[in-house]
Amino acid sequence: MHATNNCPEKVIVVGVGLKSDPLHEIRENLIELEELVHSAGGEVVGSVIQILKKYQPHTLIGSGKVQELFHMVQDSHCSLVVIDHQLSGSQAKNLNEALKCKVIDRSQLILDIFAQRAQTYEGKLQVELAQMLDQLPRMVGGWLGSLSRQAGGIGTRGPGETALERDRRRIHERIKQIKKKLETVKKNRHQHRMKRQKNRIPSFALIGYTNAGKSSLLNKLTQSHVYAKDQLFATLDPTTRQIFLPEVGNCVITDTVGFIHKLPTQLIEAFKATLEESSNADILIHVMDLSNPHLEKQKRVVDQLIDELGWGSKPLIHVYNKVDAAPFEKQLHIETFPRVFTSALTGRGLEQLKKLMTEEVQKLKQDVELFFSQEEAHKIFELSRITPILKKEESPSGILCHVQLSPTQMSQWKKYRL
16 A cells, blocks of 8 residues: 555545345444554545445446445545455456546455565565465456467467466466475474474463554563554564563563454465464463453454464463453453453553463473482482472482473473483
């Protein structure tokens, strides 16, 4: 999304739904679409909703609504219309021609925001891949206003390759190139992860709806200065920081890209390497914005994505953030456990969150037998300071201790493991 003369681009947003869809959801989605436009740097100058019996194959919306939008575009001098529904290539083309301005859908708007936010080499590759994957199915005949390139002469006769086919082939080639580069990035990330796992450092991943306050929470927990702003998709690239937890020791915590309703599947595909940071974490921390009026809906979106990504078996801590901006009564209606109420702004609840994190790591403990020779029996006192000794068996050669150790502790005491 581009602005001219430092003025934001004027945008009209269109909510679309069927009569079978709940009206309040269509309205909520439209409000979120407006927030996405603001996040992309645009200015919403008009909004409209259409409820249909069925979607129209040529323009998605009805001809009467297309005419109404045309007049809105002319009156407001807007240069972009955003439809809150997936558009096919032909539908977008038809609407472009009818409205005399650019028309995109929600997925394309999200991709535009991601393109603006991507800072790292990996992030830019992922966004480009998502854009390529999104563009392919939208390409239609005459998409780029080009015709079939006819060959001539002996040995070259035939229909030739259309410009559309040529463009598709180039996109497929570029997708292969990007995936190859991302595979290299993935291997490097895997090596770092394996090093952490070798050292048995417990890992957490912050997940949640976009703008729930994950980056701000990471900053408070780790005294970091990760970019954080009150807008949708403020940060894209995964950020890992170290955190010290009493009774556990050093751990790592990763902030990943936020989720959103109708998150384009192309983005999930492109950001698989990034999302692996969450899939390989020992414990997930689901951060939610308690002050958001659509909290429950946002929670359902993230819960659904957790299931789709196969993370449902992981330990999960529920963090209800921004309590400083929410009425206290909202806390009384929360029934999920384990949970904690926090404010990344004021620091409230962070010590309780660390306590919950410690408890979840402790649950990862395993029964271990450690053997100490008589010469190293003094080590047992040091062991008893970090974990209760459940049982001791003495023999002339040494002492066998039955204990429960966390992954980090097992790494520290592996010399004595049987």
